Amino acid sequence: MTPNAASPSSGSAGSSGPSGPSRRSFLASTAVATAAVAGGMPLLAACGGSDSTSRGGSSGGKDAGKLLPAYVAGNVVSPDIPAKNGSAIGFTGKLDLANVKTSVPKKLGKGGRLTIMSPFWGSPPKQNNAYYKAMNDLIGVDVVWQNQDGNTYDQKLGAVLASSDVPDVVVVPSWNMGGKIPTAIISKFADLGPYLSGDKVRDYPNLAAIPTDAWRRCIIGGKLRGLPQPSPYVTGxxxxxxxxxxxxxxxxxxxxxxxxxxxxxxxxxxxxxxxxxxxxxxxxxxxxxxxxxxxxxxxxxxxxxxxxxxxxxxxxxxxxxxxxxxxxxxxxxxxxxxxxxxxxxxxxxxxxxxxxxxxxxxxxxxxxxxxxxxxxxxxxxxxxxxxxxxxxxxxxxEQPAGIFAFVNKKASEARIRDVLAVANVTAAPYGTKEYMLTNYGPEGTDYTVKNGVPVKTTQGNNEVLNAYVMVASPAATIAHPDFPDVAKAQVEWQQRMGAFTRKSSFYGQMIxxxxxxxxxxxxxxxxxxxxxxxxxxxxxxxxxxxxxxxxxxxxxxxxxxxxxxxxxxxxx
Incomplete structure (x- = not known):
């Protein structure tokens, strides 16, 4: 969790009351938490859909292996606690902020303009803020955000996908994949397989380091259509x-x-x-x-x-x-x-x-x-x-990914590659320059460093919210440089509970x-x-x-x- 980020239990994100975490009650708050940390996320989907999507309405097909990107572990940063038994990876020390690593050595974006529609909890910042400008400059694209109220996102999503005016990228949480949305995903969004399946993903090393199970959830209608936010499969x-x-x-x-x-x-x-x-x-x-x-x-x-x-x-x-x-x-x-x-x-x-x-x-x-x-x-x-x-x-x-970004089927190859350039930066691992900018914004403007810990400024709390992190994320990560003992305990809890965790018959499939x-x-x-x-x-x-x-x-x-x-x- 990013220090000084809004608490998932407060603000307009909403929270679960004492009745306990109902299937939907903490969705928005968890999405904010995930956006802030690329941390654990329970995947609460309300599945529904038309019969047309049910023919092979699963990402567990026998030919799925051919569609999946090759997994290539990243080597830029090593976690203090490696993943085990379905856990997140953990970082328990303070960042060496003077020597953060670079995981994207050159801009992959070609300067194109992209519109991205995504759920947002809170008040969206103005488009030309310092955070958005810095991210666009790092990636080499001009992302224009169409942030929508996360609490009513399913209504907006349905209207947009039913229209002919679909943004270049649309973020869809699994809990919004009800009604006719899955059918629309198949008909409106591009097959990313030609760019990512097998060894093709090596052009985007941070995407190649995303766990395979998370990619499996992106196979919809027999095609690799989404960019995932990975999650631990251990209960959240x-x-x-x-x-x-x-x-x-x-x-x-x-x-x-x-x-x-x-x-x-x-x-x-x-x-x-x-x-x-x-x-x-x-x-x-x-x-x-x-x-x-x-x-x-x-x-x-x-x-x-x-x-x-x-x-x-x-x-x-x-x-x-x-x-x-x-x-x-x-x-x-x-x-x-x-x-x-x-x-x-x-x-x-x-x-x-x-x-x-x-x-x-x-x-x-x-x-x-x-x-x-x-x-x-x-x-x-x-x-x-x-x-x-x-x-x-x-x-x-639980499912190993729960929020996905989809690319408009009408997008040109150049535009699709600009989207992948965005995702390759937002999926950078903790401890890299790209991760710091994605999750904290520009130093001195959106955060300062106190006792070796990055602390968001008021401007950072207003600007660096659930935007770029919604495009794609690295392997599930828990890191709290302000409370490293909590980060260590969280990962170790997941690992202990993961030892007793079984996968039911439809684990990892998008159905x-x-x-x-x-x-x-x-x-x-x-x-x-x-x-x-x-x-x-x-x-x-x-x-x-x-x-x-x-x-x-x-x-x-x-x-x-x-x-x-x-x-x-x-x-x-």
Whole structure:
């Protein structure tokens, strides 16, 4: 995370309330965090689409290998902590800002003008600001940004792709790939294979260093169409806790569902305005080994020759029942009962009103940075996810990329190569001149250096936001030069949890379900929350699953089975 960047939990980006990270509640905030760091990102897509995209509606085809760019590891910068078990790479030292490396020795851009439409959270800066000018000069292109409100981006995206006036580059997050968007991607955007497949990517070394799994997600309609933002495949949802208070009170980090309940009761004292936790539903899903709910295809897995959906499993019901018991025991902060309308939990977490909550890993750093000066004893940390029975957890992989940039099919070769010149700079690794400019802007204008740490100025906070980073990113990276102990702990947490992480049958594939199934699961998240808060019963979920099967769930299973038979699995 860039020092002094807006906290993902605040501002117009929006945040998830105490109800826990719903499928959409932290999308915008995570995108801001990712844009600021090229860090971990949970990939929360709402898949939908027309039947025309479902013929081979998967990027896991048997011929996909021919389309993928060759992987060539970068050698300009070596991370302090290499990637392992699906983690990000980590940097734990301060940058030697006087000797940053150069990863793009000459301008690849040929001076063309590019229009790029991208989601933006916050107030976009003026086009001719110092950051945009410096980036364009470094790349050798004239990028003109068409920034759109990230909170309503799907509406703008649909209108633009339905028109004849499509920008040169359009950024599409996976969670906006619903409705007719996948069909439009196939019909409106260029095949980048002639420029990037196989050894062709060597012309763009920073793109060649992007992990193969991230590129696989860019295969849509049988062509390599996108430029990715890679992510760790390890879960991005961490049970965060107040380590300073745990240490002071002698609380032990729980290693089972029963231990968590016992600890929660010990912590809670409603009269003293202290509760154990917020909504722990997502931690429950992890502890009980429930398949991922972040993207529809990840919720399916082949078990004994049959595809099973997460909602059909005993583990799913057990996780809901355990979460219900937490609410019933009175150990959950009252704000959590308000669900998505609850206020930002940050201030009450800092005040010690509750000690544990499940949120995106980016908040490990952002909450630390928020409190660093005003609350020096404050220490937020991440619990290892426990198996519900006290054994090792069984975790499920998330998708390895979640935001993509597409190039207009009408673009000339010269224009496409200018886009790739932009991407080759924005995908530069941490510790390079190009990374510094992409993520911090010009030194002295957008950031200054204090004690060896780059710190954004007010101008930098206003200018260096989610623009260029949305075109392409390096391999997922965690680096906090202001709090290196947090960066180290985040990467090591990912590596420990990655050791227990499996890939479900459709891991790594870009899949669009036929439109007739788009709304089939719309009511499940609300029903989950009604059950955990005692408004509905487990039997209501069992009935909902039965209805889901008869209303299309079984036919959808057959559709996925054919996809698996035709394309195979990318999981290994």
């Amino acid at each position: 949802i961490v049970p965060l806790y107040r380590k300073d208070i745990f240490d002071k009170e002698g609380y032990e980090v729980p290693r089972s569902a029963d231990e968590f309940m016992s600890l929660a009761k010990e912590i809670t004292d409603a009269k003293a305005k202290r509760w154990a936790c917020m909504d722990m539903k997502w931690t429950a899903f992890q502890a009980f080994g429930v398949l991922s709910g972040s993207e529809k295809p990840l919720g399916w897995n082949l078990v004994d020759g049959k595809l099973i959906n997460r909602i059909e499993t005993d583990e799913y019901l057990e996780a809901l029942e355990w979460t219900r018991k937490l609410f019933a025991a009175g150990v959950v902060h009252p704000d959590a009962k308000m669900g998505k309308n609850a206020p930002d939990p940050g201030p009450k977490f800092a005040a010690g009103e509750f000690l544990i909550y499940a949120q995106n890993i980016s908040q490990w750093w952002s909450r630390t940075a928020e409190q660093a000066t005003q609350n020096p004893d404050y220490r937020i940390w991440g619990m290892d996810i426990f198996g519900h029975d006290g054994g090792d957890p069984e975790l499920w992989a 669009t379900e036929p439109s007739r199934y788009t709304n089939l699961m719309n009511d499940f998240e609300q029903l989950e929350d009604d059950i955990t808060r005692g408004r509905k019963k487990i039997s209501d979920m069992q009935q909902a699953v039965s209805d889901w099967k008869s209303k299309g769930g079984d036919k959808l299973r057959d559709w996925y089975q054919k996809l698996l038979d035709d394309n195979g699995s990318s999981a290994n």
